[in-house]
Amino acid sequence: MRRKLITIRDVAEHAGVSVSTVSHVLNGNDHHVGAVKRERVLAAVDKLGYRPNAIARSMVKRKTATVGLVWTEIDNPIFVPVILGIEEVLRPAGYHIVLASAPDVVQEIQAIETLRSQQVDGFIFMSLSICYPFDHLVRLNNEGVPFVVINRCLDESTIPQILWDERGAGYEATQHLLSLGHTRISTISGPIHDSPPRRSAIERHRGWQEALHEHGITVPPEWIQISDYTYEGGYQATQQLLELRAHECGLPSAIFVANDVMAASVLKALYDAGLRVPQDISVTTVGDSPFAAYTVPALTTLSLPVQEAGREAAQILLEGLTHGKSTNAAKITLKCRAQLRESCSPYHTTT
The missing domain is CATH 3.40.50.2300 (Response regulator)
Structure with a gap:
């Protein structure tokens, strides 16, 4: 037997409050809602198993809580730690990553258009230091879309950049x-x-x-x-x-x-x-x-401080998502750290 779809109206009736009160509680805009009513709403949500319709909410808010990560070489070993660093920051803030592989500038532009059609809220561009033209990024910046680039040195002071030394x-x-x-x-x-x-x-x-x-x-x-x-x-x-x-x-x-x-x-x-x-x-x-x-x-x-680069980029992007545009346009250069192991030894004259 098909399970009945639980709606926000069902939650309101079960909690004995208005639909608008339930909406305020679920969206975190409940500073004017009393503690007792708030607890009744949360208890009703839990008991009924209500799950908000993410698509409908994104249409109302014009936000999808997603970030496009556009990558030049997804099979490179540094890919995973950069993502881990990004997720360390974005996931607790309620954002999810949508990946797009774009090994050249044409495919990067196509990836931007595709992800924008899916209404991602912002972008992180990770380049393995290939110096592509970046006119399309300037346009994106001028349109007020929040984004950050990692490992791509751009001659543009208004675009936030994370680089390694x-x-x-x-x-x-x-x-x-x-x-x-x-x-x-x-x-x-x-x-x-x-x-x-x-x-x-x-x-x-x-x-x-x-x-x-x-x-x-x-x-x-x-x-x-x-x-x-x-x-x-x-x-x-x-x-x-x-x-x-x-x-x-x-x-x-x-x-x-x-x-x-x-x-x-x-x-x-x-x-x-x-x-x-x-x-x-x-x-x-x-x-x-x-x-x-x-x-x-x-x-x-x-x-290379790859995970740190992911964290720094995500922090800057979050600021941009909060203010509607990346407000920190700094070019941050992260220092590399020596890992001394066994492949080096002092020079010997017999070498």
Whole structure:
């Protein structure tokens, strides 16, 4: 037998109050409702099993308590902790996330239109540092839609942005190797020549360069390998370096790898070649994905504060949802933290 649909009128009759009183209590606008009436309404809701019609309420309020999260690469390891950080803030505030994958600017614009047609209340854009054009975001901002971007450096002061200190990460990772006595430090950089460019790859590479420059160190061009942030790319780049054993410049004593996905395959390539990490070659990287602590040896890395980025973005967005627009247009840059593990050791002259 089909269960009777419980309405707000049923709750009002059961509690002995008006429909408007029930509505005030359910919507939290009950400061003028007496404690006794409020308790009767809540007891009636509980006993009857009343559930408000979310669609109808959103039509009246013109809010859906949903936030669109638009993502360039949903399969990246940092995806989960960023979402956890966002949900830490949004879920207690009554908001839910609607995901949309948009690997390029055209699909991002389409995702915005689709999610706006579903009446999401705001957006968080998470880019893996690909520098897309952002005219569509300027338009969104001008229309008063609250949103925040993570990891996409925009030349627009009125758009709230959360960034990681990518250059600082490359610099600190290289400084750690220098502090251990290494001066023969090569790099396997990310896709710095891609179009559109990867901000993270460019900035981490600059950090590596700056650390070496401060110590007056130049390296052979053969020690600079450009790869693509993938396992396969990291392995192939390491093989290119290993071919230098018979070359005049020889092998480096340490490698700064631009991300930990490539670094994991660097360890494998060195192992396959009969080289020991860190006894023969030290390896440091950026990212600190969950697997970084479980490679053999465990990777020394500069940890990206990904969950913190999610929390910061959600906090700013909540402010925007409260005021109708993001009122904090600050560009927040989060510092990376060193995770010192087993893949680095002091330089030995026998290397």
